Amino acid sequence: MQRPFIMVAPNGARRGKAEHPALPISIDEIVDCAADCAAAGADALHLHVRDADGVHSLDAGRYREALGELALKVPGMRVQITTEAAGLFDVGAQLDCLTGVAPGWASISIREIARDMDLAPRIYAACAEQGTEVQHILYDTGDVALLRNWRGRGVVRPGQDGVIFVLGRYAAGQVSTPDDLRPFREAMPDATDWMVCAFGPAEHDCLVSATLEGGKLRAGFENSLVGPDGRPHTNNAASIAALRSQLEGGLS
Template sequence: MEKPFIMVAPNGARRGKADHPALPVSIEETVAAAAACHAEGAAALHLHVRDAAGRHALDPGLYAEALAEMARVLPEMRVQITTESAGMFEVADQLACLEALRPGWASVSVREMARAPELAERLYGLCADEGIEIQHILYDTADAALLRDWQARGTVRPGKESVIFVLGRYEDGPASTPQGIAPFLEALPGVGDWMICAFGAAEHACLAEAARLGGALRVGFENALVDAEGVPHADNAASVRRLLQTIEGDKS
């Protein structure tokens, strides 16, 4: 088995220093965390930015600042921005962010886009016209069915097939299990460019199974702060290191 493609998601939209003191909040902290994770084997960064109060933001100016800093410090690491609403933003805000920023790579939830289908058409058209790579966020098989429908209708343009399967949720949601991968793959037969992320203590077990099946992996404090025994990781880089050790152990 070849080494899988690993993306690190070091903070997310909801967690802060109170959840883990090593969780990066500022752009400087996020870039430093990305560099440490890259040294351990992560190839890409899933980027969230925060406003002055530490809240999740879809601010093109903050994104531009973070992207510029990543390009200066770590040009060899790919960067994907998020358009996650986190219950704070509407589709119009997500579209406006992409229109202003025009990033190389963005994650987009089909479930969130479905709140305003007419704007979804514009957003997906923008991504096609500007060459913005999209990774479709799928929370369940209903999301996968919606994506297939939009692809058939031409709402999602050809060549935009990349997906990420989300296993589990935050602490108050269902637990992640490696068995949660199969329904997604069954719902999207033949999908080639797929990744998973998994919430909670089973994160690494789920990611190791995805690696065995040929998927890409997203790891980090956005999804899990602790290892399989419930012990907190020292930081995001430690989680990346432990994940690769788990995968290597599974191969032996």
């Protein structure tokens, strides 16, 4: 079996140092984390930036600075920016972020963009015009249905096919399981460029299962701070190394 593609999501929009001291917040911390994760076996980075107070940001300048530093430190690592609103930003701010950064790759929550149907087509048009690869964030089969509808109506442009299936959610005691992938695969059996992330201590079990079906993987502190025994990973690189080890054992 081909070596699976792994993206690390080291921080997300919501977690902070109080939840894990090794969670990277500053650009310098994110860049150092990316280098460690690349050495541990990560192929790509899902990038969130924070403002001076450590709050989730869509500031184009901060993104450009982070992308520049990452290109210097880990030139072989693919980087995807997030446009996640996280309850803080409207669709206009998400569009401004995309056009202000013009990234090579971005994740876009289709349910967030659906908040403003005047701007939704402009989001996807901007990505097509500037060459930004899109990965649609899908939280449930309702999001899958919305994506299909938008494809049929031409809101989503040809070639904007990447998706990530999110197993579970931010919640106390969340334990995603490999079975949580099944509704997504049944609703979208024709997906060819798909990735999975999962919450809770069974994160890596979910990802290994997805690999057996041909999926790409996203792991890291955005989704889970702990391993299957409930003990915290030392850092994101330790999580990636543990996942690589589990994959090698499970796929051999």
